[in-house]
Amino acid sequence: MYTALYRAYRPEVFEEILGQGHIIKILKNQLASDSVSHAYLFCGTRGTGKTTTARILAKGVNCTADGERPCGVCANCTAIKEGTFMDVIEIDAASNNGVENIRELRESVKYPPAVGRKKVYIVDEVHMLSTGAFNALLKTLEEPPENVMFILATTEPQKLPATILSRCMRLDFKRVPEETLVRGMDDICAQKGIEVSQGALRLIAANADGSVRDGLSILDQCISGGQTRVEREDILDFLGTAGEEIFLELTDKITLRQPQEALLLLEQILADGKDVRQFMKDWLSHYRNLLITKFIKNPEDMLNLSPENVDRIRRQSDSLDLADINNAIIELSRTMSEAKWSTQPRILLELCMVKMATDLIDPGSAAPRAGSGTVPRAASRAASGAATGVGSGAASVSKRNSAQAQKETSAEAGNPAEPSQNQSEAEEEPAPEKSYDYDSLWHAIFEEAEASRGSFNLIRSGTRLTEMTDEIFTVVASNAAVGGYVENNRQVLEDLMEKHTGRRRGLRCELEGEDCAPKASDAERLAKIAESKLGLNIEIE
Structure with missing residues (x-):
């Protein structure tokens, strides 16, 4: 049976984990000095290696090798890899979130490890536990038996009670940089004998947005077509989505007052199957990102985007006035509100785009901007003149009249010294520029x-x-x-x-x-x- 890339190429030792060097350094040092904690909390966005690192840490505390642990090849490491090791228990808190499930866990904790040195409980999506389940876990988590270790993993640590957070050693997993993702996927393609262009890999990495699993899932989908070489255009066909690149390009066309090109790009996006209402929500979020980036120096955590995508958004934000972003947010919000009850949301979106690109803003809702085709009042008066x-x-002419008036005033004041004609001309002649x-x-x-x-x-x-x-x-x-x-x-x-x-x-x-x-x-x-x-x-x- 075929195995997905993210499962077939799952790291088995610390050195194979991508983009989490700050965490690997801590865990390897704790294993070497035999000072591992009794409870860990692994936090981070999806696909960054939380569960994989938890399994490798479980290997490390149960590895029988004499050298650096985990070795990945001893009997215990192999059993953990295959999921047959009795002393490593994985629990999905999304489906086992009741008090009775935690009570069963508390009862099993009392028994010593059957094979390894430590019994390791890996609780995935721990934020899904009920309040009663958290309360039932507190005492066991704070003072577990000496040969028991808990590893909690979550994508939403803010949902955990403070009493749980205070009992764990928290390690935050970062989004994996695009360059690291590209190198990792390039190595996998080389092993599988598939040629994928660098442009295609970079597009996959950009859409993965820092998630290794998402990147490998996209790569898996793209290489399943059977081509001997995969290009950037093939990736776009397979994705059929509106990623950050689409919103950046569409916003540029609106900013440069190119409604015809913006409408053609929208046609291409919707032809790929994107929902119009969802697309408006995503585009509004993009303008929100532009707004936040204009004022926040390091908005990566607030925007929940990879550093590379944040850099792209920052460059576009720097090229826009605050008024442009404000007007776009107001217009898109109004259009979304109207589209909620409309049977033709696409037409409303197209009208919104034309208004944004040509400054046909309702009077009083926003000030007209440059390029709107309106002639300032001063220019109108000048044209009339x-x-x-x-x-x-x-x-x-007025300047000469002024000079004549000054002469007359000087004469009336009784000034006996009249300038000569040559002197007067010299004074009126401007200095060389x-x-x-x-x-x-x-x-x-x-x-x-x-x-x-x-x-x-x-x-x-x-x-x-x-x-x-x-x-x-x-x-x-x-x-x-x-x-x-x-x-x-x-x-x-x-x-x-x-x-x-x-x-x-x-x-x-x-x-x-x-x-x-x-x-x-x-x-x-x-x-x-x-x-x-x-x-x-x-x-x-």
């Missing part, structure tokens, strides 16, 4: 901006500084989405440009061949600069 024929020269390396300057601005605004990561590679005058600097964006982010961060970019060059300049954002915003807004910005320098009220009509 441009339509009446007042362009960027308005500011310079310092030359800049545009690439270096733009890079320096982004280096400072990214420290405070994560959204700059999205536009850094999609923009370039192309021109600088005394009053304006021009930025060219590669697409409308990037241009929208530039417009959204206009004030920050203008402030940083002033800080780095010592001069206040207005921002002009252009796409490849067209402007991101009406050019007439430049006249309004020039007017504002002139107002601040000359103290005059300049109006653009």
Whole structure:
């Protein structure tokens, strides 16, 4: 009969256990010094090796070898491996959780080991015991006979009473890193003579999310197809699930305002058999993870994800504004509430995605974001001014009028010293502008901006500084989405440009061949600069 990979390749000695070196070091030292505890509590997520380690520890205390224990080959080790050793008793607390089951255990504890040095009780899923069963176990767990040892295993230690926790030596099992999982699965594939690409193994490890058993179960399913070589595309076909990769990709498409690609990706996901309502719940959880990661430095335990998946989520969280995450959570929550009573939840989800990607948010529910296609009120006024024929020269005209007014005021004050024509022209002529390396300057601005605004990561590679005058600097964006982010961060970019060059300049954002915003807004910005320098009220009509 065929044996599943996670059973066929179960570790038999400490050295074969993956990713739990901190625990193995403790247990091996206790075995070597003959100082094992009377009760252990193994905690950790599924498939990280709790029960396997418990069996190996049981081998260690009953091994008859003279050297390092367990040896894995003596009669006692072999009997424990085959499940025929009388002094190792495994109990499933999920199905034996009553007081009468614990009473039977208490009675059997009184008898000494039949074969080995110690009688070992391994209680799996111990959090499933009833309150009465826990109370019945307390005294025995605290003071068991000298030749008895308890090993309790659980995935939910928070459900255990404090009285139980205080009587055990607690060891926490970590999620296994993806690199370790990939190496372990690669060795198994080599032993079985199956060729699996590194990309496929990494995809399996990412979906295993730190669980060795889950990873081997997925690998077992994928290599059962009979192919001589398994590629990443084959793994995707076999999985048919929406893992973290799917949510990361879908969120990126929403952020970059690509509703058509997001809808096509949703079609592919649902075609694989995913339930629409469950998919919305999982996507909402992904946005919650993005929110938590933005504020918590080490959120691995809170998110219950592997370190690699947390790193992926952190990179995406850094590229999003808090407003983007907030709006997505609100919209998805509203859609889930409506879909609960709808016979067409998919249509509601598709509408939600279009709204998120195009900023068609209900008035008052969330502020419109960059790229929504709305024209700011100031830009509208500037466009109106441009339509009446007042362009960027308005500011310079007002400046000349101001200079004339100052002359007249000086004459009325009786100032006898009239400047010569050459002197006046010299004063009005601006100083030569310092030359800049545009690439270096733009890079320096982004280096400072990214420290405070994560959204700059999205536009850094999609923009370039192309021109600088005394009053304006021009930025060219590669697409409308990037241009929208530039417009959204206009004030920050203008402030940083002033800080780095010592001069206040207005921002002009252009796409490849067209402007991101009406050019007439430049006249309004020039007017504002002139107002601040000359103290005059300049109006653009």
